[in-house]
Structures are given as structure tokens and as C-alpha cells.
Amino acid sequence: MSRLQVVSGKGGTGKTTVAAALALALAEEGKRTLLVEVEGRQGIAQLFETQALPYEERKIAVAPGGGEVFALAIDPELALLDYLQMFYKLGSAGRALRKLGAIDFATTIAPGVRDVLLTGKACEAVRRKDRGGRFVYDYVVMDAPPTGRITRFLNVNDEVAGLAKIGPIHNQAQAVMRVLKSPETAVHLVTLLEEMPVQETADGIAELRAARLPVGRVIVNMVRPQVLDAADLELVGSVSRPAVARSLSSAGLGGARRGGHAERLVEPLLAQAEEYAERYTLETEQRAVLAELDVPLHELPLLAEGMDLAGLYALARKLRGQGVSRAAVRPAGNAGRTSRAARTTASAPSRVGSTGSRGCHEPSSGTGAGPGPGP
Numbered sequence: 001m002s003r004l005q006v007v008s009g010k011g012g013t014g015k016t017t018v019a020a021a022l023a024l025a026l027a028e029e030g031k032r033t034l035l036v037e038v039e040g041r042q043g044i045a046q047l048f049e050t051q052a053l054p055y056e057e058r059k060i061a062v063a064p065g066g067g068e069v070f071a072l073a074i075d076p077e078l079a080l081l082d083y084l085q086m087f088y089k090l091g092s093a094g095r096a097l098r099k100l101g102a103i104d105f106a107t108t109i110a111p112g113v114r115d116v117l118l119t120g121k122a123c124e125a126v127r128r129k130d131r132g133g134r135f136v137y138d139y140v141v142m143d144a145p146p147t148g149r150i151t152r153f154l155n156v157n158d159e160v161a162g163l164a165k166i167g168p169i170h171n172q173a174q175a176v177m178r179v180l181k182s183p184e185t186a187v188h189l190v191t192l193l194e195e196m197p198v199q200e201t202a203d204g205i206a207e208l209r210a211a212r213l214p215v216g217r218v219i220v221n222m223v224r225p226q227v228l229d230a231a232d233l234e235l236v237g238s239v240s241r242p243a244v245a246r247s248l249s250s251a252g253l254g255g256a257r258r259g260g261h262a263e264r265l266v267e268p269l270l271a272q273a274e275e276y277a278e279r280y281t282l283e284t285e286q287r288a289v290l291a292e293l294d295v296p297l298h299e300l301p302l303l304a305e306g307m308d309l310a311g312l313y314a315l316a317r318k319l320r321g322q323g324v325s326r327a328a329v330r331p332a333g334n335a336g337r338t339s340r341a342a343r344t345t346a347s348a349p350s351r352v353g354s355t356g357s358r359g360c361h362e363p364s365s366g367t368g369a370g371p372g373p374g375p
Contacts, residue, residue: 015190035060187213193286
């Protein structure tokens with residue numbers, strides 16, 4: 001099972017909700033999960049009904065069986081300050097640069113550097129170990145940018161490594177790509193049973209595979225319940241209106257004669273049935289398209305009551321019931337079967353920011369480790 005779970009999807013598909021539910025699902029039975037946000041929208045805080053997340057790892061939920069979910073909203077400016085301190089020991093000089101606006105300027109004019117910092121921080125959390133050599137987190141779940149940008153976001157480290165042939169930036173990018181293109185990572189795409197989201201999902205999978213990034217699962221979100229079966233749908237276009245009126249009348253819904261209450265219900269009822277039949281046909285077609293992508297498929301229901309914390313736990317139970325904790329990555333280039341290191345799980349120490357091993361932030365001297373945010 002991959003330890004870095006990246007969740008993307010077309011805008012409006014509910015990728016942040018699915019990422020949060022996945023983090024809860026993976027934290028079962030005493031495991032520890034870190035849920036990472038990289039877009040600065042504070043969507044995770046809203047879902048868990050808590051205050052805006054700072055740039056530090058905080059426990060936000062307890063999963064069934066005693067597992068814990070921590071969350072981190074990565075701030076690219078602060079991540080760059082961490083990076084400058086790690087490699088160049090700027091200290092107060094780095095803080096002065098931030099006050100002058102130089103840090104914001106650097107991350108704005110060089111979006112590639114920004115993405116390296118964001119992915120690098122997540123990879124550092126994946127690799128971080130405590131003083132006893134155990135992984136601090138069993139899983140890291142990243143609420144990543146939308147499908148249209150996900151491949152470039154994850155692959156930018158390759159581009160940066162190609163531009164910077166030597167030095168700490170090159171080393172950082174190479175270290176990140178070793179994680180992102182390995183079985184330690186799985187990229188999941190969230191979609192709806194609608195034509196545009198499904199097409200974007202298919203395009204996204206093709207782009208990920210072309211970039212040799214490991215594709216995980218497709219999660220179909222907000223699936224409506226089936227209220228009519230195939231036999232019922234065949235009757236929609238052929239059923240006699242008087243027969244429907246008589247059936248409604250026999251159920252106690254008024255008279256079946258012209259102008260009667262039951263008779264007046266026939267047209268709106270059949271109109272709804274026809275609309276459902278059209279949607280059913282469309283969803284069946286989109287399921288067929290998704291089935292051709294050769295990736296594991298999961299479905300999450302549309303919650304009629306809306307999304308709240310109870311609904312989030314309900315979606316997590318659905319994902320657990322569908323086996324999300326089992327390996328699902330299909331080989332893509334050098335991303336093949338899960339390695340022994342990727343399958344390792346261990347109990348974590350109480351201090352979140354412990355960094356007993358080298359992570360993705362690797363100084364060029366080969367010593368030290370990327371500092372993890374404190375509790």
C-alpha cells in the first residue's frame with residue numbers, strides 16, 4: 001500500500017472531501033495519517049469544523065479503532081524559509097527577506113519552485129522517522145491541485161532537476177521525484193458520472209502515465225441512488241397514462257378521472273421518470289468509459305443531508321468497506337509493485353515534528369533532515 005496518497009479531480013467533484021474521507025479511512029486501527037493541503041483554501045478545516053489550519057501539523061480527528069488524523073496547510077513562503085534555513089542557514093536574514101516581500105516575489109515569479117516546495121514538504125513527511133527509526137506517519141494524504149494541473153504539479157521536480165544540474169535545488173528535486181515516481185506514491189482521481197469530469201479523468205490518467213507517475217484509483221463521488229431498475233425504465237416510454245392514474249388512485253392519491261388529483265399527478269411523475277431515464281443512460285455510458293481506463297473504481301454516494309462531519313465519517317466507512325487500504329497502483333514506468341518500505345507501518349511518537357531520519361529535503365552535504373513543523 002502506497003504511503004503517499006495524492007488526491008486530484010476536476011473542480012466541483014469534491015476532491016477535498018474525498019481526500020479527507022480517505023485520510024480517515026486509512027487511519028483505522030491505530031494508524032496515524034497526515035492530511036496535507038497545498039492550495040491555501042482551508043477546505044480541510046471547514047470539513048472538520050475546526051479553526052483555520054496553521055503551518056504546523058495538528059491533530060484534527062480520531063478514527064475508528066483509535067487512529068489519528070493530523071492536518072497541515074503548507075504555506076509556500078514559510079516552506080521556502082525552511083528551505084533557505086536548511087541549506088543556507090539564513091536564520092534572521094531569511095525572516096528579513098520575508099518582511100521585504102522577497103519570499104513572496106520568489107514563489108510568485110517561479111511557480112516551479114513553489115511546486116517543488118509544496119511536494120517536497122509532503123514527501124518529507126512520508127520519509128520522516130522518529131528516533132527509533134519508525135515512520136512518524138503511516139500514510140500522508142495530499143489534497144492536490146485539480147486534474148488539469150496535477151501532472152505538471154507532480155512532475156515539475158523533474159523539470160527543475162533538469163534546469164539545475166547541481167546543488168541543493170537539484171538534489172531536492174531528485175529526492176522528491178524518487179518518492180513521486182516510486183510505489184510509495186499513488187495518484188487517485190475523483191470524478192462524477194458526467195461527461196466532462198469523466199473525460200478530464202481519462203485525459204489526466206493518460207498524462208500521468210505518460211509522465212511515468214503511478215496512477216492509483218478512480219473514485220466516483222456523489223453517486224445518486226438507483227430508484228428504478230432496467231425493467232421499470234422500459235415502461236417509462238410505453239406505459240398508459242390512464243393506467244398510471246388508476247394506480248395512483250388505488251394508492252389513495254385522489255380520483256383517476258380527468259381533472260382528478262391522481263390524474264393531475266401523471267404528467268409530472270412521468271416527466272421525472274423520463275429525466276431519471278436519461279440520467280441513468282448517461283451514467284451507464286460514463287461507467288463504461290471509466291471501466292476502460294483499467295484502474296480500480298470506487299463509488300461514494302450523494303449525501304442527501306449535505307456534507308458535515310458525520311457525513312465525512314460515513315464516506316470513510318464506505319471507502320474502508322471497498323478496500324482502500326489494499327494496494328491498487330498499476331505499474332507505470334518504474335512505478336510497479338509495492339516495495340517492502342512502502343508497506344511498512346509503525347506506531348508513531350507523540351511529537352509530530354520529530355525528524356530522526358533524512359527526508360526529501362536533503363542537504364547537498366548528505367547530512368541532516370528537513371525540519372518537520374512542531375505540534
